[in-house]
Amino acid sequence: MPSFTAAQIQAMCQLMQRCGQTAQQMAAHEFQVYEKGKHDYVTDVDRALDRQLTAGLTRLFPADCIISEENPDSWSAFATPSDRQWFVDPLDGTDDFIHGRSHYAVMAGLLVRHQPVAGWIYAPVxxxxxxxxxxxxxxxxxxxxxxxxxxxxxxxxxxxxxxPILLGYRDQKRFGSAIAHLIPAAQFSSIGSFGLKVLQVICGQAGLYLYLNRRVKLWDTTAPVALAQAAGLVCCDLNGEPLRFMSDGIDAQTLAHQQPIIIGWRSYVTALLPCLQQAVLECCPLPERRF
Known part of the structure; x- marks a missing residue:
């Protein structure tokens, strides 16, 4: 049975665009910023978009489970048996949004039986x-x-x-020198949004995206991984094992991935994986050496 009707696909596109327009309108005025944790912020805009997206998804898919970054009460639903689970990131790249940069996105992705099957990523700017x-x-x-x-x-x-490799600021700081030593031709770049980084790989602006610090959550990955897999990219960890979207690969409390993440073209993954493994081994103390 298809996951969507044509009408549902069109309605999803309209919902994402409306939410993005809301973000743009709210960005033009003063908004509040709150600290959720170390280097982790949320704004009034995130919360408003969360309500708008969740309400829209509930109308379109009333039987589906909806889990949102900005609604921690929804997170426990991940452990509840459900064939269809939506993961919502109202603002992927909140830091960029706060500082007036353009690299943020509104994202929603669907897992069906713990596999990413569809995603929507809207870049409002x-x-x-x-x-x-x-x-x-x-x-x-x-x-x-x-x-x-x-x-x-x-x-x-x-x-x-x-x-060309996409590597975030924190990972560049910790692993960049070791990677550059083992891959002298490596050219690092990065933008704010996880989803927009994956789209840069899909569109040929980089060969792969490497994410190593295990902070990324299901609402960050579900939509972009669905698009990446549809594009024929490899989505794996440093052992070359597929990314897991079930409880054995996800922290039960935070819904963070427990695997390092590689999303890239097969030619890049095949050529670079041994060097990336070695770079991480050189930089990590023994207790942290888990791929």
Missing amino acids: VNQLYYGGAEIGLFQATGMASAEPLLPVEPAHPSANFC
Whole structure:
């Protein structure tokens, strides 16, 4: 049975765009910022979008489970048997939003029996929507224009002088020197949103995205991994094992992934995985050496 009707897909696109427009409107005015934890912030905008997205998803899919970053009371539902679970990140890249940068997104992704099957990622600043999954294909739309196929672009294979890698600031600080020593051609870059980073890989701006600090949660990954898999990318850990979206790979309290995350083109994953493993081993004390 298909996961979506055509009408539901269209309604999801409209919901994501409306939420993005809300973010843009609220960004033009003063908003409150709160500290949830160390280096972890939330704004009034996150919370408003959470309510808007959750209400919209509930109307469209009343039988589905909905879990949102900004509603901790919903997190326990992950452990409850459910064929369909939505994961909502109202603002992926909150730091960028707070500082007036453009690299943030509104995201919603669906797990069906603990596998990512579909995702929607909307970048409000550029008015760009990306959505799809293995079942429905990949699409992009700018503004109110009709959606067009999103065609994945594989970059040139890694070579002695070309190896674009997406690596976040914290991971660059801890692992960047070791990776650069083992992969001299590595060219690091990063933007705020997890989802937009994955889209950069899909669109050929980098060969892979490496995430090592085990802070990323299910609402960060479900939508972009659904798109990445539909694009033919490899989504694995440092052992080359598939990313797990069941309880054996997820922290029960925080819903954080317990695996390091690699999302990339097979040519990059195959060529770079041994060096990435070695770099992490060199940087991690023995108790932390778990791939």
